[in-house]
Amino acid sequence: EVTCPHCNVDVDAEELRQNNLCCPTCGFDLSEGVEDEDDDEDDDENTKLDDEKRD
Numbered sequence: 001e002v003t004c005p006h007c008n009v010d011v012d013a014e015e016l017r018q019n020n021l022c023c024p025t026c027g028f029d030l031s032e033g034v035e036d037e038d039d040d041e042d043d044d045e046n047t048k049l050d051d052e053k054r055d
Contacts, residue, residue, distance in 0.1 A: 006023065
């Protein structure tokens with residue numbers, strides 16, 4: 001389930017697929033919000049590595 005940042009409506013995965021990754025309420029493009037959680041973890045790890053390099 002994804003929450004639209006534009007209208008704050010919760011949209012489930014099936015609704016997203018049916019609406020081509022757009023919010024069914026306002027039409028906002030939610031394709032950027034649909035990512036694997038692993039990607040966020042990788043970003044955090046890369047940030048930590050960059051911080052360590054600066055020290």
